[in-house]
Amino acid sequence: MITTDAAPFPQAGRVRSFVDFYLTTMRTAVATQFQYRAANYFYMLGMVAEPVIYLVVWTTIAKSSGGSVNGITADEFAAYYIVWTLVRNMNVVFGAPFWEWRIREGQFSGQLLRPLHPIHYDIAYFAGWKVVVVTLWIPLAIGLSLVFHPALHPTALEVCVFIVAIWGAYLLRTAIQETIGMLNFWTTRGAAVFDLYMATELLLSGRLVPLQLMPGWVQTLANFLPFKWTFWFPIESLVGDMSTQSLLLGLGVQVLWIVGMFTVFRFAFRYAIRHYSAVGG
Amino acid sequence: MVDPVVHVAGLTKVFRVPEREAGLAAAARSLVRRRWREVRAVDEISFEIAAGEVVGFLGPNGAGKTTTLKMLSGLLYPTGGEARVLGHRPSRRERDYLRRMTLVMGNRNQLQWDLPALDSFELNRAIYRVPREQFRATRDELVELLEVGDLVRKPVRNLSLGERMKVEIVGALLHQPQVLFLDEPTIGLDVTMQKRIRQFVAEYNRRHGATVLLTSHYMADVVALCKRVIVIHHGRILFDGALAALADEFAAYKTIGVVVENGAAPLDAYGEVLHREDERVILRVPKNETARVAARLLAEQEVLDLTIEEPPIEDVIELVFAQQ
Amino acid sequence: MNAIRVGWLYLKMGVLNELQYRVNFFVQVLQSLIQVGTGLVMLSLVYSHTTELNGWSESELLTLIGVQILLGGLIHAFIQPNMERLLEDVQQGTLDYALTKPEDSQVLVSVRQVRIWQIVEMISGLILLIFGLTRVGSSIGALDAVAFACSLTIGAFLIYCFWLIVTTGAFWLVRMEHVLELFEGVYQTGRWPIGVYPGWLKYSVTFLVPVAFAVTVPAEALTSRLHLGTFLLAVGFGIVLFAFTRWFWRYGLRHYSGASA
Numbered sequence: 001m002i003t004t005d006a007a008p009f010p011q012a013g014r015v016r017s018f019v020d021f022y023l024t025t026m027r028t029a030v031a032t033q034f035q036y037r038a039a040n041y042f043y044m045l046g047m048v049a050e051p052v053i054y055l056v057v058w059t060t061i062a063k064s065s066g067g068s069v070n071g072i073t074a075d076e077f078a079a080y081y082i083v084w085t086l087v088r089n090m091n092v093v094f095g096a097p098f099w100e101w102r103i104r105e106g107q108f109s110g111q112l113l114r115p116l117h118p119i120h121y122d123i124a125y126f127a128g129w130k131v132v133v134v135t136l137w138i139p140l141a142i143g144l145s146l147v148f149h150p151a152l153h154p155t156a157l158e159v160c161v162f163i164v165a166i167w168g169a170y171l172l173r174t175a176i177q178e179t180i181g182m183l184n185f186w187t188t189r190g191a192a193v194f195d196l197y198m199a200t201e202l203l204l205s206g207r208l209v210p211l212q213l214m215p216g217w218v219q220t221l222a223n224f225l226p227f228k229w230t231f232w233f234p235i236e237s238l239v240g241d242m243s244t245q246s247l248l249l250g251l252g253v254q255v256l257w258i259v260g261m262f263t264v265f266r267f268a269f270r271y272a273i274r275h276y277s278a279v280g281g
Numbered sequence: 282m283v284d285p286v287v288h289v290a291g292l293t294k295v296f297r298v299p300e301r302e303a304g305l306a307a308a309a310r311s312l313v314r315r316r317w318r319e320v321r322a323v324d325e326i327s328f329e330i331a332a333g334e335v336v337g338f339l340g341p342n343g344a345g346k347t348t349t350l351k352m353l354s355g356l357l358y359p360t361g362g363e364a365r366v367l368g369h370r371p372s373r374r375e376r377d378y379l380r381r382m383t384l385v386m387g388n389r390n391q392l393q394w395d396l397p398a399l400d401s402f403e404l405n406r407a408i409y410r411v412p413r414e415q416f417r418a419t420r421d422e423l424v425e426l427l428e429v430g431d432l433v434r435k436p437v438r439n440l441s442l443g444e445r446m447k448v449e450i451v452g453a454l455l456h457q458p459q460v461l462f463l464d465e466p467t468i469g470l471d472v473t474m475q476k477r478i479r480q481f482v483a484e485y486n487r488r489h490g491a492t493v494l495l496t497s498h499y500m501a502d503v504v505a506l507c508k509r510v511i512v513i514h515h516g517r518i519l520f521d522g523a524l525a526a527l528a529d530e531f532a533a534y535k536t537i538g539v540v541v542e543n544g545a546a547p548l549d550a551y552g553e554v555l556h557r558e559d560e561r562v563i564l565r566v567p568k569n570e571t572a573r574v575a576a577r578l579l580a581e582q583e584v585l586d587l588t589i590e591e592p593p594i595e596d597v598i599e600l601v602f603a604q605q
Numbered sequence: 606m607n608a609i610r611v612g613w614l615y616l617k618m619g620v621l622n623e624l625q626y627r628v629n630f631f632v633q634v635l636q637s638l639i640q641v642g643t644g645l646v647m648l649s650l651v652y653s654h655t656t657e658l659n660g661w662s663e664s665e666l667l668t669l670i671g672v673q674i675l676l677g678g679l680i681h682a683f684i685q686p687n688m689e690r691l692l693e694d695v696q697q698g699t700l701d702y703a704l705t706k707p708e709d710s711q712v713l714v715s716v717r718q719v720r721i722w723q724i725v726e727m728i729s730g731l732i733l734l735i736f737g738l739t740r741v742g743s744s745i746g747a748l749d750a751v752a753f754a755c756s757l758t759i760g761a762f763l764i765y766c767f768w769l770i771v772t773t774g775a776f777w778l779v780r781m782e783h784v785l786e787l788f789e790g791v792y793q794t795g796r797w798p799i800g801v802y803p804g805w806l807k808y809s810v811t812f813l814v815p816v817a818f819a820v821t822v823p824a825e826a827l828t829s830r831l832h833l834g835t836f837l838l839a840v841g842f843g844i845v846l847f848a849f850t851r852w853f854w855r856y857g858l859r860h861y862s863g864a865s866a
Contacts, residue, residue, distance in 0.1 A: 020407040045790075053793055106389055114409075115377075196635075209650060214650070
């Protein structure tokens, strides 16, 4: 018989359980999303339309401007936008607008009852999802390469930095959108903020065009915001000709932004929970 | 003296609800100036629960049962008063507290929808840091108790409502919590399944000594499981004590069912006639007069059959709520 | 015609319904502003690196974007809500409510829903379009204006047919919503002159998903570069597509009600 004074039964180690949780959640995500591979594929096809359009437009301009725009040739544009599709798949996260649905469906309460911060579930689940997504992406990338002839000659260092940078982009975008998602706890106007964020990201992250094509003041502005490290930096690390110094510096700045945004998130989350627990969600 | 597992004193929860009227004009006005109403969902309730008790929280919809459970599980901050469970303040949501308790809500899904329940159990194992050996033993025990051996391999979405509830319960108990909060666990289930789950809760309590706080608006749940019942209505506690004593306090009467030779004879003189059914008449008489009225009936009438019964608990509860 | 009367009634009901959600108006205004804003940014960016794109000047392209947004608003307001509801009905089996009404089923499922606040999007497209035209300089003849109105109508019609054909496919392939999710992405191809796309893509967005016809032809009319041949092709295509749509819809209905295997 258990009395109230008894300590809880012995627990598995903290770090070990943490890793265990991440691996188990990732496995869950893979198993579930594999079932939905058709839906995943269609989503990806829709996503690819965007960069293909940008690519076609800039290639047309390059061709009519003597082969390049600001020094970027058509083949280099192709490389940029095809790598874009991988980076884009990698930085898909739990979207801020879906918090409203999550709260309404009552799933959030369940997360709050667990002795683990809810964000770990989101990070782990979407990370596992990437495994399925990247597998589906490969044939698409091959197809795009055959059609658009990308100019891609990365060095070993660039590949390594790229692999780290895409996961960094994933974490950074997670932090940003989870923070924006917290707004849904106070207001129903969260969607408006999200729309503004998406527009800003589109223009300042390298999602729309390589940042080198933007006017100088925009490029300067982009340096002071985190968005550049969710699209432009990962893509450019592989596609561009960055020096070792700038590659490592870029990674460093990315890490700083990740830490910074997650710190903001922690405060936002605390306030959100306080509000949620006051009004019952 | 051992501390109570659950200690609640003057617990209060007040919600501010926007006032809304129908109509376009009112909707337009409300965009400019909002009016608020205060709803006292839980109003200064106090009680204590000792280890191993199974307590039923009874009340109609909106009485404050779920709100109380949410406060005790840390989902809601109290507006006033204090609550302590296992020595912790629930609203702090300390990890150590969350590991020792569980909240099961009827009709809510915590398990992964597209995967077999077994996979979700592994997730819970990792979340609650249950050592593997312990986990396996607990899981197998629960699966056996609830008879879901062949169900745990099927994707959760393929299970019926009752089957889903059973595997949800398994998932919720894998970390062997010392306190169980069950919020309407049998809602929407068929009678057989309701019985099954009640039997399980009773057995679990017997085996592990876990403290159970159960809310329901099904009388049968409470009657089957709880020796002690707390009746709550409009956020206030109307009664806290043994189920058997509930009748004594609120419904001090018994019912006499009698069949007489002369079926049409008026029996109003003996007691309040509740209803007539063919030849059977149901009378309501005050408890302390039961013996006397029965004796008079037997003496003065041609009685073919006579039964004396406790009032059905549902009627008692209705009376309790009606009196407020 | 009764169809028109029914359509008008549904429209009125839809408007009354949506008027309650005043916040949607502000949300829509914001979204339209953002949409126009990003379109303008992209446009000026492109033209900071070139003077003409596939033969289109900046102002002409502005007009094209205006047409695309205008048509997009029309789709979001009148076509998409109905097709989404139809898909839902087919998947949930609630189509019967529409089929047992004493009105042509195709008309019914095509007009009963409306998202009235999307008209803001249409207006923003119109403003952009007019702005572009004023800067193009050359005046518009009456013929161009008529050609514009006709080709815009045909364009909307083509897109309606496309949506209905795909949604009708749901009678067989219940999980059609994935295909429809692609539409927004593909529709963005309408933002640019069709000539920029490589051959296979050009034909896809002309005949497979008739986005190019729907947007480019009216824009060409406005900028006085529409060939009669193209216009007639659009008209012919519209007629053929509508006939096919109608036949396919009836075929699908028979399948749904079990009349044919």
